Amino acid sequence: MNTASNGLTMDGDRFKVIINDEEQHCVWPEDLDVPVGWRQTGPRGEKQACLAYIEEHWTDMRPASLRQAMEGA
Numbered sequence: 001m002n003t004a005s006n007g008l009t010m011d012g013d014r015f016k017v018i019i020n021d022e023e024q025h026c027v028w029p030e031d032l033d034v035p036v037g038w039r040q041t042g043p044r045g046e047k048q049a050c051l052a053y054i055e056e057h058w059t060d061m062r063p064a065s066l067r068q069a070m071e072g073a
Contacts, residue, residue: 015050017042022063025054 014030018038026038027050034040042053060067 013047014045015047016040016044017050017053022065023058024063025058027051027054 015027016030016034017040018026018028018034019041020026020038025041027047028034028038030044042057043049062070
């Protein structure tokens with residue numbers, strides 16, 4: 001992964017979209033293992049493509065457990 005001295009990623013890095021059981025999404029560096037409790041979903045590629053996928057698919061920022069509790073109340 002190309003990183004600047006401040007630790008931020010640089011153009012040309014590749015990413016993947018990951019999601020957890022609470023349906024929270026994250027852009028993750030493609031060359032790193034997915035953390036425990038997360039799985040890959042959506043595209044791999046440039047950061048902007050991953051962010052576009054997240055914007056389209058993660059439409060409710062509330063964790064899944066909170067949404068379910070509120071729907072059951």
